[in-house]
Each structure stands twice: as structure tokens, then as C-alpha cells.
Amino acid sequence: xxxxxxxxxxxxxxPDVGEGLTEAEILKWYVxxxxxxxxxxxxxxVETAKAAVELPIPYDGVVRELRFAEGTTVDVGTAIIxxxxxxxxxxxxxxxxxxxxxPAPAEEAEPQGRTPVLVGYGVAVSSTxxxxxxGPEVAVAAxxxxxxxxxxxxxxxxxxxxxxxxxxAKPPVRKLAKDLGVDLAQVTPSGPxxxxxxxxxxxxxxxxxxxxxxxxxxxxxxxxxAPAVAGYDSARETRIxxxxxxxxxxxxxxxxxxxxxxxxxxxxxDVTRTMKLVEELKQDKEFQGLRVNxxxxxxxxLLVAIKxxxxxxxxxxxxxxxxVLKHYVNLGIAAATPRGLIVxxxxxxxxxxxxxxxxxxxxxxxxxxxxxxxxxxMQGGTVTITNVGVFGVxxxxxxxxxxxxxxxxxxxxxxxxWVHKGKVKPRQVTTLALSFDHRLVDGELGSKVxxxxxxxxxxxxxxxxxx
Numbered sequence: 492x493x494x495x496x497x498x499x500x501x502x503x504x505x506p507d508v509g510e511g512l513t514e515a516e517i518l519k520w521y522v523x524x525x526x527x528x529x530x531x532x533x534x535x536x537v538e539t540a541k542a543a544v545e546l547p548i549p550y551d552g553v554v555r556e557l558r559f560a561e562g563t564t565v566d567v568g569t570a571i572i573x574x575x576x577x578x579x580x581x582x583x584x585x586x587x588x589x590x591x592x593x594p595a596p597a598e599e600a601e602p603q604g605r606t607p608v609l610v611g612y613g614v615a616v617s618s619t620x621x622x623x624x625x626g627p628e629v630a631v632a633a634x635x636x637x638x639x640x641x642x643x644x645x646x647x648x649x650x651x652x653x654x655x656x657x658x659x660a661k662p663p664v665r666k667l668a669k670d671l672g673v674d675l676a677q678v679t680p681s682g683p684x685x686x687x688x689x690x691x692x693x694x695x696x697x698x699x700x701x702x703x704x705x706x707x708x709x710x711x712x713x714x715x716x717a718p719a720v721a722g723y724d725s726a727r728e729t730r731i732x733x734x735x736x737x738x739x740x741x742x743x744x745x746x747x748x749x750x751x752x753x754x755x756x757x758x759x760x761d762v763t764r765t766m767k768l769v770e771e772l773k774q775d776k777e778f779q780g781l782r783v784n785x786x787x788x789x790x791x792x793l794l795v796a797i798k799x800x801x802x803x804x805x806x807x808x809x810x811x812x813x814x815v816l817k818h819y820v821n822l823g824i825a826a827a828t829p830r831g832l833i834v835x836x837x838x839x840x841x842x843x844x845x846x847x848x849x850x851x852x853x854x855x856x857x858x859x860x861x862x863x864x865x866x867x868x869m870q871g872g873t874v875t876i877t878n879v880g881v882f883g884v885x886x887x888x889x890x891x892x893x894x895x896x897x898x899x900x901x902x903x904x905x906x907x908x909w910v911h912k913g914k915v916k917p918r919q920v921t922t923l924a925l926s927f928d929h930r931l932v933d934g935e936l937g938s939k940v941x942x943x944x945x946x947x948x949x950x951x952x953x954x955x956x957x958x
Contacts, residue, residue, distance in 0.1 A: 499577035782853035796943035823875035
């Protein structure tokens with residue numbers, strides 16, 4: 492059988508597919524051992540803490556080893572696949588790859604000069620043995636040896652007998668034992684070189700009292716329902732491992748909630764005119780083939796409000812103790828996906844026209860639903876919009892994305908009785924909620940931003956006069 496040389500084998504390592512990511516889960520392998528791969532060919536799909544990403548191989552060759560199974564979480568920088576790039580007819584060694592993990596890892600690792608990293612491999616069992624604890628016999632032996640050296644070889648015989656009868660203990664300990672009526676010969680030493688300590692003497696006395704009570708508490712542990720709690724009824728419960736996007740979201744929300752002091756303000760607004768404008772834009776030829784909905788105008792309203800109140804678009808630099816004002820708006824849009832909530836953002840949204848913003852929103856939503864959002868698309872956000880209204884919810888108190896200053900929650904748009912021009916009429920009404928970092932945004936600034944958004948949605952023509 493042909494043997495692979497180390498020079499002909501290339502190891503493809505888990506790349507850093509996103510800033511700050513340290514691991515990724517292998518979702519699916521697209522190749523198997525023995526398959527021929529070419530430069531740029533996608534070999535697997537992985538899920539990071541932010542998105543699912545397809546990984547292309549950077550060279551030609553034959554797959555010799557898949558280091559990890561699907562569903563395994565792998566650290567960035569760890570080799571995940573081995574490819575023979577020698578170019579020779581090497582399909583024969585293919586079966587040899589899975590055969591390698593069968594022997595014990597410790598025996599395989601040394602001859603090949605590499606550490607096995609296949610699933611199931613572990614560190615070789617250590618041959619190190621725990622140093623035995625010294626007991627009275629060891630202490631007596633040591634004392635005999637010392638005594639023998641002091642007395643000479645001829646006088647060694649009588650000395651051990653005397654030493655053996657006398658336990659090792661310091662004078663204060665001997666006095667304590669005498670006062671408590673403890674025979675040091677019956678005490679188990681715990682000190683170095685078999686010396687009896689004060690604790691050993693107290694321990695020799697203590698058992699006399701609890702011995703009577705020991706049987707009583709014994710049944711108690713048996714009655715504890717711990718085994719019942721440890722049981723898991725799979726028919727009535729389902730456990731879902733927290734990893735990938737859900738794990739990252741949980742960690743980010745905990746960090747945000749307990750780091751940035753949140754304040755949330757609310758406003759209820761008549762958006763009847765905005766809804767009419769949405770219908771008009773759908774008929775406009777410039778928006779043909781584009782996604783036009785209330786979220787588009789809400790996003791534009793927020794961008795205009797930020798332009799009028801630029802101090803709200805900032806971040807807090809804890810290390811430098813500085814407020815960082817952003818002269819650009821990377822507008823995040825919260826999207827619910829099968830893998831969990833993600834927040835991709837539209838880069839430089841402040842420079843986009845309404846049709847461009849509509850196209851960007853459509854692309855963002857479609858990519859998120861397909862699970863193809865790249866990690867780069869979720870980095871560098873400055874403010875976010877979350878539309879909880881699509882679920883029929885009136886509003887909420889959203890938590891800031893880490894590093895951002897504000898997040899706007901949009902509630903359901905409903906037909907409600909509303910006072911319009913002095914009369915109660917049915918109007919399209921919604922409730923907005925703006926959460927902001929109170930270190931960056933005080934009540935006045937936050938109120939101005941929320942009031943501007945509400946004013947634009949109530950009178951959309953302000954998009955022209957204020958933009």
C-alpha cells in the first residue's frame with residue numbers, strides 16, 4: 492500500500508470567518524475520503540456564532556481524512572481535513588485514513604510525528620503515579636534509619652525498638668493528647684514524615700461523640716429524591732443544545748443588559764398617511780421589483796432623525812473612557828431565522844436613496860432567511876430596528892446590541908379609534924419603543940429622536956423637508 496508523505500499532505504484548518512470568532516460547528520461535509528477536490532471547491536458548511544458559511548478548499552488533491560464529524564464544534568486554527576496534493580494516483584490510500592484512528596492514539600502519534608486530532612482521540616494516558624502518603628510505618632522506618640546512623644552499625648539493633656514504641660509528635664501535641672486522655676499510639680498521623688498534629692489528636696477524640704448519631708443521618712441521603720430529579724423523560728421534554736447563533740445571542744444580550752444602562756421610551760402614533768404612501772410607492776415605476784412596506788419608511792424616518800440628532804449615533808469606549816461619535820449609520824435589521832435571531836446591517840445606510848434602501852432591505856431579509864448571511868454583514872452596526880409588529884405584538888422593550896447606542900422597536904399597525912381633526916375616526920396606529928444607552932443618550936436626546944421618527948411617520952412629507 493502506498494504511504495503518504497508529510498510533504499504531499501496538506502491540512503486545511505478552520506479559518507477565522509468572522510472577527511472575534513473562536514469556533515465553528517461543522518454542519519455538513521460535501522466531500523468524503525477518496526474524493527478529488529479542486530482549488531475553490533466548497534468542502535463543508537459550518538455555523539459560526541453569527542451565521543452559516545460554506546468553506547472552499549484552497550488547493551487541488553485527493554481527500555485523505557475528515558478530521559471531525561458533522562455536528563462537531565471545532566476551534567479556529569484546528570485542521571479539519573487532510574488532502575493529498577501529490578497529484579499521483581492515490582485512491583488506494585483512501586481506506587487507510589479511517590483505519591488510523593482504530594489503534595490507540597499514543598502508539599500512532601509518535602511514529603508519524605503528529606498529534607492525532609480525529610474525533611474520539613484523546614491525550615495518551617499518563618504513566619505518572621501518585622506519590623504514596625506516608626503513614627506511621629514509613630515514619631518509624633525513617634526514624635530507625637536516622638537512629639542507626641547516629642548510633643553506628645553496631646548499635647542499630649536496640650535503638651529501633653525504642654523508637655517504634657514512641658509515636659512522632661511535638662511536645663505541645665503530646666501535652667494536648669495527655670490532657671484529653673488520648674493514646675498517641677492509637678492516633679493516625681497526617682503531618683509530614685508521619686508526625687501527629689493537633690488536628691489528629693482532636694480527630695481521635697471527635698468520633699466518640701458522633702458515632703452514636705452516625706446511623707441516624709445515614710437513611711436521610713437515601714431518601715433524597717436526587718436520582719428522580721436526574722432522570723430525564725424524553726417523551727415529555729426536549730432538550731436543545733445551546734450553540735451557534737443562539738449561544739452567541741444569549742451571551743451578547745446578557746453582556747449588553749448588565750453593561751449598558753438601558754432606558755426605554757414609548758410613543759403611539761397615527762401612521763395612516765405612511766400606509767397610504769406605501770401603497771403609492773408600490774405603484775411607482777422606480778420601485779418595480781423592490782420590496783416596499785412600512786419598515787422601509789420607518790427605516791428612512793430613523794435615518795432622518797439620526798441626521799437631525801447625530802449625537803445618538805455613538806458608542807462607548809470603556810477602555811479609553813471616550814464616547815465615539817459615528818459619522819456613518821450601519822442600520823441593523825433584526826431578523827428571525829431557523830438558527831435564531833440575527834442582526835445584519837446595511838452599511839452606510841445614511842447615503843442611500845429610498846429605492847436603494849428598499850433594495851438593500853430586500854437583499855438583507857432574503858439572505859437572512861436562507862441562512863446565508865455572512866459574519867461581515869453582522870459587524871459594525873450602530874443602531875438597530877426590530878419589527879415585533881409582524882408577530883401581532885403592540886411593542887416591547889428591546890435590548891441593545893453590544894456596541895450600539897439605540898434600538899427602535901416597531902409594534903403592530905392596527906386600525907384603532909383616534910381623534911383626527913377633532914373627531915374620533917378609525918386610523919392606522921402603532922406604538923414605537925426606543926431603548927438607548929443612558930451613558931451616551933440622555934432623556935432629552937432620546938426623546939427628540941423618538942419624537943422625530945413619530946412626526947415623520949405621521950406626516951411623511953417631512954422626509955422631503957427634513958432629509
